[in-house]
Amino acid sequence: MDHKFYYLLLMSTVTTACTQEKPSQAAFEWPKAAAPIALTKPHVRVLHGDTVVDNYFWLNDYFKKGPDSAMVVAYLEAENKYTDTMMKGSESLQSKLFAEMKGRIKEQDESVPYLKNGYYYYTRTEVGQQYFKFCRKKGSLDAPEEVLLDVDKMAEGYPYYNATGFNISPDNKLLAYGVDTVSRRQYTIHVKDLETGTILADAIPGTSGGSVWANDNRTLFYTKNNPATLLTEKVMRHTLHADSKVDAVVYHESDNTNYIGVGKAKSGKFIYLYSGGTLSSEVHYLNADDPTGVFKVFQPRMTDVLYSVTALEDRFLIVTNQHAKNFKLMECPFDHTGIADWKEVIPHREDVLLEDVDEFKDFLVISERKNGLIQLAIRNLREGSQHYLDFGEEAYTAYPATNPEYNTTILRYGYTSLTTPSSTYDYDMNTHEKTLRKQQEVVGGYNVADYTTERLYATAEDGTRVPISLVYKKGFKKDGNAPLLLYGYGSYGATMDPSFSSGRLSLLDRGFVYAIAHIRGGQEMGRQWYDDGKMMNKINTFTDFIACGQFLVDQRYTTPAHLYAQGGSAGGLLMGAVSNMAPELWHGIVAQVPFVDVVNTMLDETIPLTTNEYDEWGNPNDKEAYEYIKSYSPYENIEAKAYPHILVTTGLHDSQVQYFEPAKWVAKLRATKTDNNVLLLKTEMDYGHGGASGRFDYLQDVALEYSFLCVLEGITE
CATH class of the missing domain: 3.40.50.1820 (Alpha/Beta hydrolase fold, catalytic domain)
Known part of the structure; x- marks a missing residue:
């Protein structure tokens, strides 16, 4: 029942040597053991x-x-x-x-660093260790390393440990993250002071693990789960060091067929609250400078209509299937977000599925699917021109990777195929120059x-x-x-x-x-x-x-x-x-x-x-x-x-x-x-x-x- 479960065994990204000889074949004899017989209780x-x-x-x-x-x-x-x-x-x-x-796994390894708000972030693994270190360097990759979380050490003594939802405050001083030690996807959110190294007392149990900082660097929004059904049913507001011990409910989803979540515009201007099921959705939004303000409904949910919202410098973009089976792209001004004010940017196409858009200050990256394969279209917002990336294989996987910076001309994307190890590229959207930053090393x-x-x-x-x-x-x-x-x-x-x-x-x-x-x-x-x-x-x-x-x-x-x-x-x-x-x-x-x-x-x-x-x-x-x-x-x-x-x-x-x-x-x-x-x-x-x-x-x-x-x-x- 989990739409996030995709081939746990099959899509590992490590690599191998292929030099072994053809294996021998011989009849395997199954033991003559009696199988358990479960009791019947009608x-x-x-x-x-x-x-x-x-x-x-x-x-x-x-x-x-x-x-x-x-x-x-x-x-x-x-x-x-x-x-x-x-x-x-x-x-x-x-x-x-x-x-x-x-x-085949390179035990001592490091992810490709990504730049966010003046810091380069990456994870690295060590020989013999099951987990990783989450690290950063200020301003330059030559700067001293700062280990933000040593998950190898944190996981000691636990048969299962999952740390996720790493979220740095806008002033770079605090780290929020979620931890699950049971494997039921129920996370406790913790906050670490990166200047002192201390874990704050603000432990928030029963969450989905992720969180969003408001621009005041002390307010966190997160999704609270029902303790019995585990449904995401409330979006909460938590204020660090607040007198009140009870977090405020900013949204309570009454429709138990919907999933809800919270996110933030890449530009930092807005906080989004999303509620959606298979057939319809609704977005609320809030100025990220006003964390105690009231979330506004972007467009009230409509029967059999899905939509998602992306903020550009001066307007919203909307990906929707309203009268568009394969989705279309619309836009509207910041102050008039109802459907009556939506204007078409990319029309519906019978042979192309519009999957997503990734926003930058001067560019838009559009993820489309045609003939079963992903295409990445790069649209120059200043000039109105558009071109596609060329991948050169018959069957492959391509996707925008971690791109947290808004004011950049560099798109980072991932690429792999059944024969191509997982690869990370940087693509200059101005010059069209492609740089391979890393391909999963083939040990042996x-x-x-x-x-x-x-x-x-x-x-x-x-x-x-x-x-x-x-x-x-x-x-x-x-x-x-x-x-x-x-x-x-x-x-x-x-x-x-x-x-x-x-x-x-x-x-x-x-x-x-x-x-x-x-x-x-x-x-x-x-x-x-x-x-x-x-x-x-x-x-x-x-x-x-x-x-x-x-x-x-x-x-x-x-x-x-x-x-x-x-x-x-x-x-x-x-x-x-x-x-x-x-x-x-x-x-x-x-x-x-x-x-x-x-x-x-x-x-x-x-x-x-x-x-x-x-x-x-x-x-x-x-x-x-x-x-x-x-x-x-x-x-x-x-x-x-x-x-x-x-x-x-x-x-x-x-x-x-x-x-x-x-x-x-x-x-x-x-x-x-x-x-x-x-x-x-x-x-x-x-x-x-x-x-x-x-x-x-x-x-x-x-x-x-x-x-x-x-x-x-x-x-x-």
């Missing part, structure tokens, strides 16, 4: 005249703090023990994979010429052409004998752009092909692509993915005996659906933190994110939505038939997809399916949705998943 759901018996409903008791909490933990631990037993013969392979992937060497990437198109059931990006090591033969891992997501309009992963090289070097199915439900081919894969069109997402898998088989890239599928969160829903709909097509499936119990979750408003998701999946309290969701929900559609080999992962503290969804799914699958294929459930007892927080620890999970795929192929080294 729970009856009656809705819309439909009666459903759920034998594993009790597994949510740990989340609900019910009487069976201890038994839930015992069951999850039994499943972990079973997974360890079944995978024991692959321990040496797992160790080798972990060592390979860790060995990496030769891009050793790998080939392709862009293909499968044909869906209804005739729609669905893009596929894929990569493999040279020497690959299209004879159907190669193993192929097909990744998919297909929800929330999230675009799965092709990017480099050094971790993935451990598969490619062992003969795997890796492919991304750009299925409907994402936004690769425009806004309609998203609409055609959500709500009452959701099944298109699953049939698109199946069509991609079948196409790759038909084109002899692989065969069902060597075809594997992977997806996480909403992509885990995809995994559950395609295992029900076309189990014979896949030899194995890796389902990470899968959202597989859609009906029951969308009926329970106490579960975090449920109400926010009604416009994505539908509300099953409505009979038509209930029947449609039930028709594809993986948990509801398990049948007595053969399923592929399946590895399922989850986290006990997951706030996005609660642990009990995959646990229930596995329990019911094991009791129902007719095959002898392996079904494994691995629960991280200390982590949540994103897995481990350290830059090395998460590789243990990747090594487990990769070894699962390898042993199914008979690859033991």
